[in-house]
Amino acid sequence: MAKRFDVLVVGAGPTGLAAAQAAASHGAQVGLLDAQARPGGQVWRHDVRHQAPRAAREAFATLDNVTWLAQHSVVANEPQGLRVETPGGSELLGYNALILATGARERLLPFPGWTLPGVCGAGGAQALTKQGWPVAGKRVVVAGSGPLLLAAAATLRAHGARVLGIYEQASAATVRRFASQLLHWPARAAQAAALRARLAGVPYRCGSVVQRAHGEAQLQGVEVDGPRGTQRIDCDLLAVGYGLVPQVELAALLGCALQQTGKHPRVRVDGLLRTSVPGIFAAGEITGIGGLAVARIEGTMAGHAAAGFDQEAHALRAQRDKARGFAALLDTHFALDPRIHRLADARTIVCRCEDITLGELDGFGDARDAKLATRCGMGACQGRLCGSALAELGRFPRSGSRPPLFPARLATLAGHTSLSPSDDAYRGS
Numbered sequence: 248m249a250k251r252f253d254v255l256v257v258g259a260g261p262t263g264l265a266a267a268q269a270a271a272s273h274g275a276q277v278g279l280l281d282a283q284a285r286p287g288g289q290v291w292r293h294d295v296r297h298q299a300p301r302a303a304r305e306a307f308a309t310l311d312n313v314t315w316l317a318q319h320s321v322v323a324n325e326p327q328g329l330r331v332e333t334p335g336g337s338e339l340l341g342y343n344a345l346i347l348a349t350g351a352r353e354r355l356l357p358f359p360g361w362t363l364p365g366v367c368g369a370g371g372a373q374a375l376t377k378q379g380w381p382v383a384g385k386r387v388v389v390a391g392s393g394p395l396l397l398a399a400a401a402t403l404r405a406h407g408a409r410v411l412g413i414y415e416q417a418s419a420a421t422v423r424r425f426a427s428q429l430l431h432w433p434a435r436a437a438q439a440a441a442l443r444a445r446l447a448g449v450p451y452r453c454g455s456v457v458q459r460a461h462g463e464a465q466l467q468g469v470e471v472d473g474p475r476g477t478q479r480i481d482c483d484l485l486a487v488g489y490g491l492v493p494q495v496e497l498a499a500l501l502g503c504a505l506q507q508t509g510k511h512p513r514v515r516v517d518g519l520l521r522t523s524v525p526g527i528f529a530a531g532e533i534t535g536i537g538g539l540a541v542a543r544i545e546g547t548m549a550g551h552a553a554a555g556f557d558q559e560a561h562a563l564r565a566q567r568d569k570a571r572g573f574a575a576l577l578d579t580h581f582a583l584d585p586r587i588h589r590l591a592d593a594r595t596i597v598c599r600c601e602d603i604t605l606g607e608l609d610g611f612g613d614a615r616d617a618k619l620a621t622r623c624g625m626g627a628c629q630g631r632l633c634g635s636a637l638a639e640l641g642r643f644p645r646s647g648s649r650p651p652l653f654p655a656r657l658a659t660l661a662g663h664t665s666l667s668p669s670d671d672a673y674r675g676s
């Protein structure tokens with residue numbers, strides 16, 4: 248028998264927390280679940296050394312009014328509800344209204360050497376560092392594109408890393424134009440200034456792309472192509488990411504219509520954040536990368552609307568549209584330089600889970616054919632990384648979404664609700 252909620256929220260980042268709080272404020276019985284052990288999502292991820300910002304602590308305090316389900320991963324959809332894997336087994340969770348707040352992941356793009364130990368995503372390095380990965384004294388190069396580079400570099404530095412430089416692919420002229428626009432967004436300007444202050448003394452180089460990582464069994468250095476030619480930088484860690492892509496897999500599995508933004512899909516919603524499936528709402532990064540401010544406003548709107556209070560949701564639309572305007576600014580100014588799409592050569596691994604090179608995918612017209620013949624996209628990440636990378640490189644987009652969304656125990660897939668000690672040894676994907 249499925250546990251049932253008036254409103255069930257998937258994802259406890261800023262969006263999901265705001266949604267749960269808004270829905271609960273109307274007296275709805277709200278369930279909030281997340282695959283992680285703690286709420287906060289990406290931006291408010293627990294930091295072992297530093298206290299969470301005040302807004303995050305205030306949002307966590309509101310969990311008193313909702314059923315908080317930690318380490319609950321939605322892996323499949325069944326007629327009675329969502330199949331959720333838990334540390335002790337699995338559960339079916341039913342709902343009258345569902346809010347999807349599954350956020351975004353990093354856009355990681357292949358280049359020679361990107362699979363060397365010591366190379367990771369910029370947001371990935373930030374997340375690992377917050378969780379206690381020792382970076383003190385390590386020489387770190389941060390590269391890629393967008394404001395996340397500054398946030399990641401600041402976290403790494405706060406944990407004792409020696410940040411050698413931040414290498415932004417957008418040109419200096421474009422970054423200057425972006426900075427001048429910040430005058431219209433005082434809160435963002437203040438945030439950027441605070442980050443730059445925390446990074447005082449760290450070079451910020453524009454028009455620069457890491458084109459190769461060197462090393463045998465471990466990263467030893469990177470080659471950066473910049474306005475003054477190519478430069479070799481010795482380092483222990485490369486944190487490189489090219490912005491974010493919405494995590495739409497669960498929405499797709501539930502049948503919600505998607506729409507394409509550039510090369511990546513997002514969930515299509517109407518003015519009240521209703522998806523194409525009645526009773527299912529989507530908010531925050533999965534409806535288009537928008538950042539923290541959008542996440543919190545849209546979460547609140549979706550919470551009100553899912554609880555049946557459309558007017559309250561409607562009242563926030565102007566505020567949401569303004570916040571979305573800033574997101575559009577990011578899109579225009581941090582659009583990727585075509586150089587980045589040419590970094591991978593035929594020998595560069597694209598599917599890291601199955602060790603498939605770009606050259607091995609030549610001649611395949613769609614993702615399904617490539618998958619059947621090479622196993623590209625069939626590993627633990629289920630095509631999340633290579634699918635986005637291949638779409639970005641203009642090969643083929645990821646095809647559909649199938650259960651399980653994440654590697655899950657066979658017992659979970661068979662619908663067993665409690666776990667016997669031997670079950671954990673068998674994971675299927």
Ligand SMILES: Cc1cc2nc3c(=O)[nH]c(=O)nc-3n(C[C@H](O)[C@H](O)[C@H](O)COP(=O)(O)OP(=O)(O)OC[C@H]3O[C@@H](n4cnc5c(N)ncnc54)[C@H](O)[C@@H]3O)c2cc1C
Pocket residue numbers: 257258259260261262263280281282283287288289290291319320321322348349350351352353369370371373374395398399491494497530531532533538539542652
């Ligand atoms: C790695 C990374 C680092 C970032 N760092 C910053 C930063 O420092 N500063 C900043 O301003 N912005 C940062 N961002 C941008 C960030 O995405 C937004 O600012 C904000 O966190 C978005 O909130 P959200 O609630 O929509 O999504 P998220 O914060 O991404 O939250 C989504 C949540 O959904 C959960 N989830 C997803 N699928 C499932 C499932 N099937 N079952 C159960 N749970 C699920 C995830 O575990 C996650 O906790 C970062 C993004 C990424 C990807």
